[in-house]
Amino acid sequence: MKQFLSFVKKEFFHIFRDKRTLFILLGMPIAQIIIFGFALTNEVKNAKIAILDHSKDASTASLITEIESSRYFEIAESLHSDADIQTAFHKGIVKMVMVLPSNFGNNLKHFNKAQVQLIADASDPNVANQLVNYASAIIRDYQKRITNNRQLPYTINTEIRMLYNPQMKGSYNFVPGVMAMVLLLVCTMMTAITIVKEKETGTMEILLVSPVKPMRIVIAKAIPYLLLSTINIFTILLLSVFVLEVPINGSLILLLAVSILFILVSLSLGLLISAGADTQQTAMFISLIALFLPTVMLSGFMFPIENMPTPLRVVSNIVPAKWYYNIVKTVMIKGLGVTAIWKELLILSGMLMFFLSLAIKKFKIRLA
Amino acid sequence: MSEQKAITTNKLTKKFGDFTAVDEISFEVNKGEIFGFLGANGAGKTTAMRMLCGLSLPTSGEATVAGLNVYKENEKIKRSIGYMSQKFSLYDDLTVKENMRFYGGIYGKSNAFIKQKTAYILDHLHLEKEANVLVKSLPLGWKQKLAFSVAVFHAPEIVFLDEPTGGVDPVTRREFWNMIYVAAAGGTTVFVTTHYMDEAEYCDRVSIMVDGRIDALDTPIRLKEKFNAASMDEVFLKLARKAARAAD
């Protein structure tokens, strides 16, 4: 045990001596929270659009003012002919063009009917969809106003309640995702790389001839990262509660306990990768391809899993981060207890057992 | 500066923060001689050598290598020197031949020269069969001899060797020194650090560094006389005992 502790101490020295690495490891969650919390929104704002007004009358002028005054749009260009539309899109600045045909005001006044054409640049379908929706809503409001808000007969009203996240904050969705991402990165990638580094530089052999059991050496390397990850969890939780105002509705202890379980799963994955890789470069690429990308793409935090084709949905089940992400959402945001997450807990524990025994087996073969 | 001297230094100093690794050393190395640069671990040998090779900028003092100033003409110096570092520094993942071709090439040697020299070295080291073998699969002794051959591949005026025989068996060390003699006989100045005292006896002149300063400099025979010692080992121990700096 004493020897084991001295190994752990050595690993801590390695990490604390390298101030830059330490700085990045501890700064990473902060940067992610800031980026996700303040820079990324799925809501489109200030989209640059162009107007092609063939009519140029009082009605089109007031409609254009309505559009311009909304926070969704910024009129970047006034076009003069249909041919201009293509050119405007090719330059890539304008995302939508609103075309008002000639006699717009006249038609509206005399025939009670007029047309507006919205042409969206659908190379980004998401933005195109939203812009058309927003513009349509503004036009409909405008129409309502000119008809004096007359109430129609036989109207079905809908009343909408947003559960758990009434202000529709994006942070409710990504805080759990950031936690999964950071933990995986620190635990899996860093552990794998440090162990492989000792292999690469040959110091591993020196350690292996010491009287300490090989598996203990490897575990000693993982322990500092366990500590760093725990610090990261606290950073993320503090930032989300005090800066992003995402509450912790459930039990903090339960949240920490499941996070430690996930950290252990990530560490065992790191060990597994290090058993298979011979150079740091290989270890890094495996971590990136086999772990990081699936976590970002398939855990449900960037893209909804239910949209994916069946094979991907099946694959997503073996991504540990998916289960952890579900647990954090359930415990932290919905505020539910163990009974709501027993299935996920069971799966994560199973994964831990599996990865760990596989890693140990692989190490034994290599070290024997 | 004198035309006859391969290396001259005058109060050459290197500080790392408060720590003075090399403390005002002054010495001269004649052309064509084998100059032994001795000292305990941490005495400042490698730092001094790195300054002369243009790998490290001196804090103060003067030095010339091959008649060129180490401050201003360090890139020019590099054309005239060869270097073999403590750490084995050939490319593990290149073959014996590829390493030689690469280093010959970046020193601007012609293809004909590279070809001829490669054949010559392979023949002398009896490595013809291993010419296309990856360097990482060679035994350590061969690697060291190969590293030396690569360091003198471009026929430099001066070659710097930083503990070239560390971890090598006595037979190989003997062979290694034969190679050094051959190079010196061809007119190359050899500047070698070592902590094997028996190797010091092979040098024309020897300097002994203690705590960043040069405490003694002379031929091995005269040093032994001066310190009243039977071997260089004894000379070294007498000097090293005064060292304040702990060896690392």
Next chain:
Amino acid sequence: MRTLKFLLQKEFRQIFRDPSIIRLIFMMPVIQLLILPWAADYEIKNIKLSVVDKDHSDYSRQLIAQVTSTGYFQLAVYTNSYPEALEQVESGNADLILEIPSSFEKELIKEDESTLFLAMNAIDGVKANLGSAYLQSIIQDFNKEVRIEWIQFPRFSPETQIEITSSNWFNPLMNYKYFMVPGILVILLTMIGTNLSSINIVREKEIGTIEQINVTPVKKFHFILGKLLPFWLIGLVVLTIGLFISWAAYGIVPVGSFITIYAFAALYLFAVLGLGLLISTYAQTQQQAMLLSFFIMMVFILLGGLYTSIDSMPDWAKWVTRFNPVSYFIEVMRMVVLKGSGLIDIKRHLLIMFGFAVVLNSWAIINYRKRS
């Protein structure tokens, strides 16, 4: 120039001698391009709906039938108690509750007005927004049918109407893959380029071979260029593989010319490789280099405009994206691949990228010191 030849020869030999890296370099684009675009689909389908029907009327049944027939919603639970429906949301079996109150049909006919309740699991805000918008539009359609049933149409018609027609150019079928695949290709090139080059010089530092190079008269410029060119070529090969897969798997053929894509990619690779080499000259260990390049990459990719639109970012983040090479390349890819923009359209992007390449590489050359 001759020195450069020898440097290049050495780098190529070393790269191709490590089969694991070569395999990864070429596997990565194939796997990523085959899998990721399928996952990256923002269109919401299969929303799990739980219906609380307290009315049990013709109208309530018609409404439910209409909602479930659209394909967006899947009827997961049908009950008459709200708490039970809520439980299903908590356990993750349902995303959305539609509550039809007991006198829904009666009030609608007798009092001209009736109210439905929607409750949405809003942890995922986008999904909640889109889901409730879909449901509302279905309800509105249903409302229209009810009106037609009860009112003679002529009385209704003089209502002022602005007819909105919309069209989606460049991607009329709103295919998300057209949008994601070029973006993913950019990310791939960036990851491979920066990671490979950022590790490279540090690796020589760690092994010690850099000392041997530093005592040779090799020019810094040549040394950096010797490191850069092999990866530059690999990057272009990866791009070619990627474009091939985009065509073979997704039928994406650039509307613009390949020359435009390759011209920009060539400059872009110089910029990101320069960034990698710059990281490499600062880092002391491979671990540091990897972590640093990973960190920068993460910021660049997240703020690159692939996942969320740059227009909607706050000013400080927009300012950051101006220094983000990834965002320029993603924009250019979309312009060229989907809209057919030519070299003249991307003139500004080309100039900026040229600037990035020059600054980053010169910085790397200056910062690489042969003497400490």
